[in-house]
Amino acid sequence: MSVRARNTALVAVVAVATAIVLVTCGTITDIGATVGEATGTIDRRQAESIRRTGERMERSFEDFTPEQEYYIGRSVAATVLDHYPPYENDEVNEYLDTIGRIVVLASDRPSLFADYSFQVLDDDEVNAFATPGGHIFLTRGMVRLAENEDELAAVLAHEVAHVVESHGLQTIRTSRITAALTSAAITGAQFATSEEVAELTEIFEGTIDDVTQTLFTAGYSRSAEREADQGAVKILRRAGFAPSALASFLEHMDERWEPDGPGLARTHPSPSDRLRDVRAVLRDDDPEVDPRRSERFRRIMGHV
Amino acid sequence: MYRKAFAVGVGLFVAVAAAWALEGQLVSVAVRSAQLREASGHLAPIVAQLAYTDEVEVLEVRGDFLRVVSPAGEGWLHRSAVSEDRIVLADDGEDAARRADDREVALAGRGFNEEVEQRYRSEQGLSFDGVDRMEARARDSEALMRFIEDGGLRVPGDES
Numbered sequence: 001m002s003v004r005a006r007n008t009a010l011v012a013v014v015a016v017a018t019a020i021v022l023v024t025c026g027t028i029t030d031i032g033a034t035v036g037e038a039t040g041t042i043d044r045r046q047a048e049s050i051r052r053t054g055e056r057m058e059r060s061f062e063d064f065t066p067e068q069e070y071y072i073g074r075s076v077a078a079t080v081l082d083h084y085p086p087y088e089n090d091e092v093n094e095y096l097d098t099i100g101r102i103v104v105l106a107s108d109r110p111s112l113f114a115d116y117s118f119q120v121l122d123d124d125e126v127n128a129f130a131t132p133g134g135h136i137f138l139t140r141g142m143v144r145l146a147e148n149e150d151e152l153a154a155v156l157a158h159e160v161a162h163v164v165e166s167h168g169l170q171t172i173r174t175s176r177i178t179a180a181l182t183s184a185a186i187t188g189a190q191f192a193t194s195e196e197v198a199e200l201t202e203i204f205e206g207t208i209d210d211v212t213q214t215l216f217t218a219g220y221s222r223s224a225e226r227e228a229d230q231g232a233v234k235i236l237r238r239a240g241f242a243p244s245a246l247a248s249f250l251e252h253m254d255e256r257w258e259p260d261g262p263g264l265a266r267t268h269p270s271p272s273d274r275l276r277d278v279r280a281v282l283r284d285d286d287p288e289v290d291p292r293r294s295e296r297f298r299r300i301m302g303h304v
Numbered sequence: 305m306y307r308k309a310f311a312v313g314v315g316l317f318v319a320v321a322a323a324w325a326l327e328g329q330l331v332s333v334a335v336r337s338a339q340l341r342e343a344s345g346h347l348a349p350i351v352a353q354l355a356y357t358d359e360v361e362v363l364e365v366r367g368d369f370l371r372v373v374s375p376a377g378e379g380w381l382h383r384s385a386v387s388e389d390r391i392v393l394a395d396d397g398e399d400a401a402r403r404a405d406d407r408e409v410a411l412a413g414r415g416f417n418e419e420v421e422q423r424y425r426s427e428q429g430l431s432f433d434g435v436d437r438m439e440a441r442a443r444d445s446e447a448l449m450r451f452i453e454d455g456g457l458r459v460p461g462d463e464s
Contacts, residue, residue: 066335067412068417070418074421074432075425075430076429097331098451101448106460108345108368110382111335112335114439117433117441118441180415183415185415187414193420198423201424203425207416208424239459
């Protein structure tokens with residue numbers, strides 16, 4: 001038999017064998033799970049999970065309920081607070097919370113499963129974080145960089161815009177979302193067994209890792225940052241804050257920018273790039289910085 | 305010029321159609337607790353409280369606010385507090401597996417929930433005290449209104 005004829009025969013045998021297996025077992029996913037289980041590369045539960053996942057369509061972050069977003073957010077927030085201690089000063093945190101609430105009411109998504117919440121972190125690094133559950137953090141370093149209330153509102157508006165646009169959830173791997181949303185802990189008819197909760201907790205851990213990695217090291221995409229800046233300008237305008245405060249804040253950041261530095265430099269595009277895009281959407285009739293706001297800012301935040 | 309007018313016309317049509325489509329529809333409360341308010345504003349007086357998964361009927365759409373009716377009463381809600389997909393309790397007798405496959409029904413209490421958080425928390429040895437504290441910060445609506453007024457700010461969509 002020539003080589004070509006032998007190959008053709010081989011292909012035919014494989015095709016027939018595959019067809020037989022397909023008829024017997026059902027789907028390709030099923031075959032993978034069965035072979036994996038038989039060869040010992042995966043255990044029974046993993047095989048079951050693969051079968052289940054294969055039966056359903058891919059899911060996206062939009063399929064998470066607001067309740068699930070909240071629980072993801074809480075664990076991300078706990079991880080942030082594990083890295084950066086909270087700044088214990090009620091007056092400062094309450095002031096931040098008040099500005100935050102006004103910013104939230106001017107956003108496109110003022111209602112989350114639980115309310116947005118705000119906290120200053122006791123760290124000199126210039127940084128800010130938002131979780132999918134609406135927990136928003138600013139470091140003392142970040143607060144010190146703001147020169148007035150409107151600039152503080154601009155930073156908060158940028159973070160709130162990340163939540164409104166679900167940027168955090170978008171960094172979770174699709175395979176994990178699908179696994180979470182098709183797990184037996186969700187689809188089982190009765191309450192989840194402890195085995196099912198254990199399996200889901202493993203997926204949850206990966207989910208929290210995806211989001212925190214984005215917040216601490218990888219950063220959002222450039223387009224997500226642009227979207228958050230544009231969203232922030234709209235929020236500031238609606239609430240009566242000066243949208244130009246976002247530009248002036250970026251200028252302060254630019255003056256101190258070290259491209260290889262810690263904090264924001266690791267996760268954000270350079271302020272000068274962002275400044276260009278922000279200036280392009282400012283208008284002549286925008287609200288301006290009000291001295292009454294700047295005065296209360298100095299009084300409360302002047303010693304942070 | 306004509307193209308711009310056409311685009312504006314189409315945009316307006318889509319907005320009106322979307323608002324109209326929502327009227328008469330049943331929607332689910334998508335937040336842990338929602339306040340029904342007397343008028344279409346964030347700071348209008350509260351007339352009733354609604355809870356996660358409560359079903360309400362939309363009577364009217366005004367901007368981003370919906371006038372709704374529920375057994376708890378009638379009032380206004382921001383549209384971000386509701387979901388057009390039904391949110392139901394998983395264990396009310398119907399088949400959860402079938403519902404989980406229905407993309408237009410979300411199961412409350414299932415998936416990433418308090419039980420999963422508890423397990424994650426003990427596995428990681430992570431403290432949630434700081435998170436609980438920031439979530440529980442006391443808030444005063446009257447103080448907020450004064451703060452807004454004193455600073456020359458405004459709350460959009462507020463008629464109150």
